Amino acid sequence: MDERLLTAFLTVAETRNVSVAARQLNITQPALSRQLQKLQRHLKVELLQSHHSGVGLTAAGEEFLPVAQSVVDEIRKAEAFARMLSIGRFSEITFAAPGTTLIDVVIPFVATLDSSELHSHVIETPLGTSLEQAVNTADLVIMPSAPPKEFASIALVELPVWAYVAPNHPWVDRDEILLEELVEERVVVTTTDFMSRRVFDGAVDVAGLTVPQIVETNSGRVAQALVATGNGVAVVTEDAYFGLKPAKIMSGHKILSVWLYAGWRADHYAYDDVQALAERLARFAQARYPRLTPGPIDPTVRL
Template identity: 25%
Template sequence: MELRQIKYFVKAAELLNFSDAARALNVAQSTLSQQVKQLEDELGIQLFERHAHAISLTEAGQELLPYARRTVYDADTCIARINDLSNLASGSLNIGVTYSFSPILTETLIEFTREYPNVRLNIFYKPMAELMEMLHSRSVDFVLAFRPSVRIEEIESHVLFDNHLAVIVRDGHPLACKERVGIADLSRYNLALPSKGLQARNAFDHYLSARSGQLDIRIELNEVNILLELIKHSNMVTVLAEATVYNQLGVKAIPLDLPSNEMEGCVHMLRNCYRKHSALRFIHMLRESNAVKARVHGWFT
């Protein structure tokens, strides 16, 4: 049994298509199929049911998959440890980021790439649920997102900064002069909100569920930059995590007058897993960045 065969088996089991698996591994389909068949012959049991245009795992394949994944992970971990010995002179770092974290990340990205030019950075911007799935599958080394409302046992969350929901308006908006904004204030304006499923929207909907009052939600979208452009050029109002508007010109963040509306900004990592030196270094740089220190010491405006 060869490691290559196990890697081919795992990729085919994940994609349930030999052609797609071969393409993802950058090998010929015939090579992948042959290696999987050799693995089946060595084990003396069929791992896949072959259909006309797809494949499916047999009971034996389903039993083998978690062990095969662990084997591939351990092999990759071994390689990562060896690469780390080169003092971050090579390797890659995969980071999952929710949209709200984008503004506070830029400074650290620039500093890290300047200090470690040979480390490849892969940044994935997605909703938190998708990022947590990527973390589970080890497609990313860590995730930057707010603390989830429900604790996930196999994931540990380290707080970077305390954050709050804020009402975001353009400079000069009638609400811009207020020290705090309540739900009654919001009811007088058209709202443009982040889509359901994004963390700020989930938190906002949670508070609204226990309160009466009708809000005029005109627009929902999952692209924060476009959302902020709408706010800058209209009298519309949105509700976002305050960190979202760090270094944004033309808008103002006003505390939302709701009890206990904290949203802790966190680094999320799998428990009991090897941490790349590059990941630990990046997180240290992020903690020391002006963006995070500004958040620790006060409101973004």
């Protein structure tokens, strides 16, 4: 089966718009339409249907979607394996992680790698994506939850959920904040798409507390920006920005935190190479965040 035709179908299924899909594939809309028609003729089934807001999948298209994705993923893995056999070494890897982890951990790590020896790709994967889904498109998946036992994995680093305050906040000199105190403040958090929010909400629920003043944002950096003037506390795992001061959040005798794990397929064709890279990533992450300390402070801001 032609990979180009399957990729065309997958891109239209994702965008639900032929014009947008054509731009992503760098081909003309008529060329994309011909590819879709060719695929449907070959399969002898209608996969797509037009409607007023774009293109949707038929019932058959919905069922065929995961099969098409699996075939494309396997073709790409076979090509990568063939390249490794051709040059005699593992030379290309794809990392996947949620956005915050990509920015704070994965991309800084990739910057330390020798690109002449190992070509790296990074892709963002939503927090709710399962490892089973993520390993279909990535060699090494970094996620804030322990992978299922059928996958190879290692623990990378424990990251605190920080309470960030501005330099003029009364808590600026404190290293720890009790959860009971925190909920009395104006708390600025991310959405539940972020693990820091889920950990915070879970701790509040377990403690039987409520948060009268809570502001929700779409990113940890925006949350920090909103409290940079001294109004409120940002509850995030991101590295510090805007000269904010971090403090650990204590719930009982425990620090609120998130563990990062690296997971990969147990049958990966370059298992040993991927494992070695995961172990290297663990050493990097632990050096970057030693003993539950915050990540690099914004060097452009004088504390």
